[in-house]
Amino acid sequence: MKQFVLIGAFLILSVAAFGQDRNIASGEIPLGSTADSSSSISGNFSSTDFSPALSTPSFESDPEPTPAASPSPDDFVHETLKKGAWETGIIGGGGDGLGKSDNTQFMYAGGRVGVVLTGEHLPGWLHGNFEWAVDILPIFTVLPPNGAVYGGSFKPVIWQWNFTSKKKVVPYFAAVGGIIFTRQNVPPGDTSQVNFSSGATFGAHLFTKRRQAVTLEMSVEHISNASLGNHNPGYNGSIFFTIGYSWFHGGH
Secondary structure, eight states: OHHHHHHHHHHHHHHHHHHHHHHHHHTOOOTTOHHHHHHHHHHHHHHSOOSOOOOOOOOOOOOOOOOOOOOOTTOHHHHHSOTTEEEEEEEEEEEEEOGGGTTOEEEEEEEEEEEEOSOOBSSGGGOEEEEEEEEEEEEEEEEOTTOOEEEEEEEEEEEEEEEOSSSSEEEEEEEEEEEEEESSOSSSSSSOSEEEEEEEEEEEEEEEETTEEEEEEEEEEEEEOTTOSSOOOOEEEEEEEEEEEEEEEEOO
16 A cells, blocks of 8 residues: 555646656746746846947937918019119109209119129118119210210119018118219310219109119219319209119019
């Protein structure tokens, strides 16, 4: 009888040992097992990543600048009078001598070319840009008391500041200078057929549509021959009124 009991106990222990070996081989960890606990600790250590954590610096790109607001559809001024814009136009007008020269009149016609050289600067009502323009006047007639004297004029200096705070009207101020050629001496007498003009101009572009404007201006000028003739009475003061139409191209 003892032999059967010992054999049965041996079989039970063998089966238990076999099952435990299978659990260990399959990775199963019975509760309360020291060996299994060490296996669990070893497994935990092996699965733990002890490599140093490298923090990757974040290179955040700078935010893109907000694009400038485009001009409104009816803002003809800022759409047209940009840096690099070219002006071409036709002009005509007349004037009168002042003071002792109030018996002399002037008439002229020709063209104008200009370019906007700067962007917009200065605050408030002074806000605007700088334009350099040139007048070419193949018709420039002086009408002194004794008859008409025909000639032409070239005005290479029109240094103009455009006030651009409005949307359809651009007032401007300019310092001007030029030269006048005539077939006879002006003023009449022992003077010269070549005279020089200098003065100031106040005007405005009145935009009728995109890149097109009516031009109105008034100038006060001094005309003299700079002593090229034996006498230089000149026209110490003259006032001129000009009307024209301009087209604008380019600009950025």
